[in-house]
Amino acid sequence: MFLINCPFCGEREQSxxxxxxxxxxxxxxxxxxxxxxxxxxYLFMRKNIKGIQFERWNHIHGCRKWFNMVRDTSNDExxxxxxxxxxxxxx
Amino acid sequence: xxxxxxxxxLIKNAFSYHENWEKAWKDPEPKKEYDVxxxxxxxxxxxxxxxxxKKHNMRKIAVVEKGWIGGGNTGRNTTIIRSNYLWDAxxxxxxxxxxxxxxxxxxxxxxxxxxxxxVMNLAHNLQDVRDLKRRTHANRLNGIDAVYLNTEEVKKFCxxxxxxxxxxxxxxxxxxxxxxxxxxxxAVAWGYARGADEMGVDIIQNCEVKGIKRNGDAxxxxxxxxxxxxxxxxxxxxxxxxxxxxxxxxxxxxxxSKPLQALVSEPVxxxxxxxxxxxxxxxxxxxxxxxxxxxxxxxxxxxxxSQKGSHDIVEGTLNAILELYPIFSRMRMLRQWGxxxxxxxxxxxxxxxxxxxxxxxxxxxxxxxxxxxxxxxxLFAHTIANDEPHKLNAAFNLNRxxxxxxxxxxxxxxxxH
Numbered sequence: 414m415f416l417i418n419c420p421f422c423g424e425r426e427q428s429x430x431x432x433x434x435x436x437x438x439x440x441x442x443x444x445x446x447x448x449x450x451x452x453x454x455y456l457f458m459r460k461n462i463k464g465i466q467f468e469r470w471n472h473i474h475g476c477r478k479w480f481n482m483v484r485d486t487s488n489d490e491x492x493x494x495x496x497x498x499x500x501x502x503x504x
Numbered sequence: 505x506x507x508x509x510x511x512x513x514l515i516k517n518a519f520s521y522h523e524n525w526e527k528a529w530k531d532p533e534p535k536k537e538y539d540v541x542x543x544x545x546x547x548x549x550x551x552x553x554x555x556x557x558k559k560h561n562m563r564k565i566a567v568v569e570k571g572w573i574g575g576g577n578t579g580r581n582t583t584i585i586r587s588n589y590l591w592d593a594x595x596x597x598x599x600x601x602x603x604x605x606x607x608x609x610x611x612x613x614x615x616x617x618x619x620x621x622x623v624m625n626l627a628h629n630l631q632d633v634r635d636l637k638r639r640t641h642a643n644r645l646n647g648i649d650a651v652y653l654n655t656e657e658v659k660k661f662c663x664x665x666x667x668x669x670x671x672x673x674x675x676x677x678x679x680x681x682x683x684x685x686x687x688x689x690x691a692v693a694w695g696y697a698r699g700a701d702e703m704g705v706d707i708i709q710n711c712e713v714k715g716i717k718r719n720g721d722a723x724x725x726x727x728x729x730x731x732x733x734x735x736x737x738x739x740x741x742x743x744x745x746x747x748x749x750x751x752x753x754x755x756x757x758x759x760x761s762k763p764l765q766a767l768v769s770e771p772v773x774x775x776x777x778x779x780x781x782x783x784x785x786x787x788x789x790x791x792x793x794x795x796x797x798x799x800x801x802x803x804x805x806x807x808x809x810s811q812k813g814s815h816d817i818v819e820g821t822l823n824a825i826l827e828l829y830p831i832f833s834r835m836r837m838l839r840q841w842g843x844x845x846x847x848x849x850x851x852x853x854x855x856x857x858x859x860x861x862x863x864x865x866x867x868x869x870x871x872x873x874x875x876x877x878x879x880x881x882x883l884f885a886h887t888i889a890n891d892e893p894h895k896l897n898a899a900f901n902l903n904r905x906x907x908x909x910x911x912x913x914x915x916x917x918x919x920x921h
Contacts, residue, residue: 428816449908459758459759486807
């Protein structure tokens with residue numbers, strides 16, 4: 414359990430949020446051109462990093478808006494929170 | 505040759521106050537080179553080493569474990585064993601394991617306390633009823649014992665369940681697999697470790713893998729905290745940390761690692777002599793031989809390696825437990841813990857070769873790997889020894905995420921994810 418600083422609502426309990434998985438996976442621009450391997454890569458393969466991970470969250474029991482988060486998955490420490498479309502504030 | 509455990513060895517050792525028991529396994533330093541190295545000393549990894557030595561006559565085998573054997577998910581699960589999965593491929597896989605469980609204590613000369621006390625899966629809405637009936641039929645076609653029970657039969661089989669129609673999610677029926685049950689998780693790891701050690705397998709604890717050395721598409725060895733070890737074949741059985749190892753080899757896996765929690769109560773007298781699982785409200789419970797209620801909670805929805813879960817997950821599970829079993833309202837919980845489970849998009853495991861020659865993965869067991877331990881070890885050993893999957897694990901290859909031939913077992917996985 415941890416607290417999340419929603420960029421729209423402020424600090425709330427993590428149970429108000431829904432995790433949306435790895436961030437910055439770009440939807441294929443030309444889906445009809447994709448090979449099966451490329452589809453598998455886009456749909457299923459994940460970094461699943463132990464350490465600093467970029468991910469999407471939704472404040473599902475609050476403002477219901479999506480945003481991005483940088484979190485250390487080894488200890489659940491949140492490094493930064495930023496809005497959709499923005500560049501990540503840390504590398 | 506190790507001394508056989510028996511009533512006589514027990515009596516003999518009683519005279520020396522149980523201070524002279526032979527060590528069940530050695531604690532060797534790694535040799536320079538092995539034919540096969542298994543990464544991960546949990547139940548699945550130790551079973552793999554055991555069957556590699558026993559059935560495939562391989563001798564220079566090492567199991568490297570970053571902590572102590574059986575200290576990961578092997579020692580953190582709720583010990584439930586069953587094989588009532590929907591699809592033919594899964595039924596074959598899990599029932600293969602169940603058949604080995606039935607003779608495992610004798611084979612290993614180690615009491616794994618396998619107890620076929622039955623597993624009941626409850627239905628709480630009309631869709632559950634339809635799904636569970638369909639699964640019962642599918643199970644029976646695959647030769648797996650399964651029966652569908654109506655509400656009265658559920659109550660008769662487990663009288664402490666609240667079957668009142670007035671609860672939020674009333675019990676509309678359930679399935680029962682009588683051959684299913686539980687086993688002692690530590691004993692499984694220790695039994696396989698003892699058996700493997702006897703056949704010359706080196707079980708190397710406190711040895712964390714730091715890197716995988718490749719020469720082009722071939723494997724050269726592993727970098728560990730105890731130095732470099734040369735090998736041409738690596739079997740990775742690292743559960744929640746599978747992706748971490750895969751990254752070392754430059755491989756991508758379709759996994760997400762998430763915390764899964766369980767908890768036990770204070771010990772009480774026998775009150776529930778079976779395992780009851782409920783997918784819809786997410787509650788499952790059994791009672792250990794010590795008398796503790798063993799309760800499984802759900803997974804968190806975010807990736808984490810912290811071995812801690814969220815409190816609200818436990819709270820939700822306990823709400824459901826209390827609605828179904830009002831008799832437990834004053835039970836006190838003794839311990840709570842989390843393990844990191846590697847979840848596949850189709851809730852089925854991967855026992856497979858990879859694009860790198862000599863590198864094999866056994867992962868993606870998600871929330872339900874314990875039940876498969878002996879079968880998983882057997883089939884993974886076959887895959888490594890022959891460089892080809894056994895027909896029972898052929899469907900569980902990595903390529904299914906490219907071909908689209910998934911084995912969707914979200915319905916039978918019993919832990920919603």
